[in-house]
Amino acid sequence: MNTIYSRIEHARTADAVVRQIEGLILEGVLRDGDRLPGERELASQMDVSRPILRDALKALEGRGLLVTRQGGGTYVANIVGEVFAKPMRELIATHAKATADYLEYRREIEAVAAEMAARRATEADKALLGGIIARMEHAHATADFETEVEIDAEFHNAVGECAHNFVLLHTLRSCYRLLADGVFYSRARIYDLPGAREELLSQHRAIFLAIRDGDPTAARLAAVAHIAYVEKASAEAERTGEWERIAKLRLHQRSAERTGRRQTRRPAAAGS
Template sequence: MSTIYSRIEHARTADAVTRQIEALILEGVLRDGDRLPGERELAAQMEVSRPILRDALKALEARGLLVTRQGGGTQVADVVGEVFAAPMRELIASHPKATADYLEYRREIEAVAAEMAARRATEADKALLSGIVARMKEVHSSGDPDAEAEIDVEFHNAVGECVHNFVLLHTLRSCYRLLAEGVFYSRARIYHLPGARDELLAQHGAIYEAIRDGDPGAARAAAVAHIAYVQEASAEAERTGEWERVAGLRLRHRSDAGAQQVKSRASRTKRSAAAGS
């Protein structure tokens, strides 16, 4: 069975174990919530004694990089964290300009990420992206918007991993956490626009192909085109939603007015009949 952990070569100390796990977290190999192997298995993979491994894990837990949960083993802690505190997320979620600013930021940072990924992606990186795109096509065929939204975030995270820049990787992860939480805009509304799902799939494919082919210019252009489309689609979904809201108000108002008119006519007819008798 393959493993991401490697043998500690020279000084088999807790510090050496700590540095290896730190690097796996920093490089994005280990993500928030990932569970480490059991103590016996991990010690065997690293070829260190269990007391040494235990000391390393305790040190990492004390620093907030790992957490141990009852019945859940040892897991990577939430090291990415939140870009904004909850009150700020609630505030920006209610202001349309925040969505525009967020997408503008994504357009620029994703353009840089895609360009760098095309220059730096290894064969293993490309294989990972290829697998994600294959699953993206399968999910697309199923027509499940929630699953499409989930793999959308996974794809963009994987592009960030291809850059091999720690700061950019974790900045992007924080950015996509906001996307996954739906703070800025509803992707489900975009998916329901005519042709949007097919267009988004094609755009992700174009980004992947440019990275696969090692074409930085095409990768940047594909990333910019993708976010530009999301910007336009978000605005269109917002307009459509507003139109639907107003149309609903009109319909309700006119239905109420019509009912009132019918009621008034009935009342007048009743009074006239009473007067004639």
């Protein structure tokens, strides 16, 4: 049976179990919210006694790495957390410069991630990225817009994983969480722009191909070009959204004016 957990060959102690699970969390194999196998199954996979496993899980839970949920089950805790507290998120959401700074930051950090991924990605990493791109292409071909947006975020997370630097990985995950929470620009609105879906798919392919081919320079350039496009599209989407808001106000006003004119003419007609 395939499993991410491995047999503990020598000292079968709670510390050895703790170190293995810590490593899986640190390297991003286990993510926030992932459920661990049941006690019996996990003890069997790691080849340790259930009392040793219980001690290890209790220690990890005490350190805030695991959490036991009501109804049963042990899960990876939300260890990435929030970059900013709620008051700061609400503050930056109302200032355009925050979005510009966020995209500038992403442009630099994703360029590094893509370059490192092109140098370090294993065959398994490349297979993972290839599978994500295939699903992205299928969602695009079937006009499954919501899935395409979800896979967009999954792809960027996977590139961070392929860089094999756990500090970079968890920094990126925290960064993308802000985006998923809608603190900055709307990915959905960008995807609605004419030609945007085709352009974004092409950019994601370019990043993948550079990583697959082990070309760090091309990977960096593709990542930078992608975020540069997102910057431009974000500004355009913002303008388009404002234009739509104003157009709706005008339409509402004209409709109200026509209704008012019809109402003022009716009494005159009745009295003639």
